[in-house]
Amino acid sequence: MKRNFHLTALLLSLALFCAACGARIPGGEEKPAGEDQTAPVIVTAPDQTGSFEPAPSVPDPVQLPEEPDAVDGGVDEPENPVQAVQPLPLPESTEELDAEPRASEETSDLSGWYRDLQGTDVIYSELILSRQEEGNGLYDASIGLYRLTTLEGIAQVQEDGTLLFVGGPPKVQAVITIDGEQAKVEFTVSEFMYIQPGDVFTFPDGKA
8 A cells, every 4th residue: 555655656756757847758759840830640549568659641642744645756746737739730732822813825816817808809998917926915906997097006815805906196996806717896995087986897708
């Protein structure tokens, strides 16, 4: 009985001494300055020796950054890639659209001596055509009209196949039409007093 009393008093004195000296409880850890002092400390149940061991802290899992899909060196190809347009090949040969039309070649030489005999052996009127140069469409022309005059000038082939005669003085113009061996002269302009525009002279007896 007395022994238990002394043991109790000794434990009480030891407890007061520890409290006065700021002794730490076994198993407790003092937090360094600057850290959160209010963070709870997880302790485990006392082991058989009566001491408390802190529970090991479990570190948070480290999240690695997601890596982009590596396609051809780590660069994603666009869904709709732009394709280069290849130029169309030029044709081997082209035709000139604006080429000037070629002058129509003369089909026949209209040169000749066209006559009007009036049913006799005497020449009453005559038309003489002589081509100047092959291909230029120009003729030296002479129109001899019975008891009127003889007109000298130039006749030029037209697109419709007729010839435009211009002569003088006095100034005259006429359209000459050749039909086979026959010819016709129709005056369109005249300053000669005996010939009027619209007068027509024929040479039905062919070329000599």
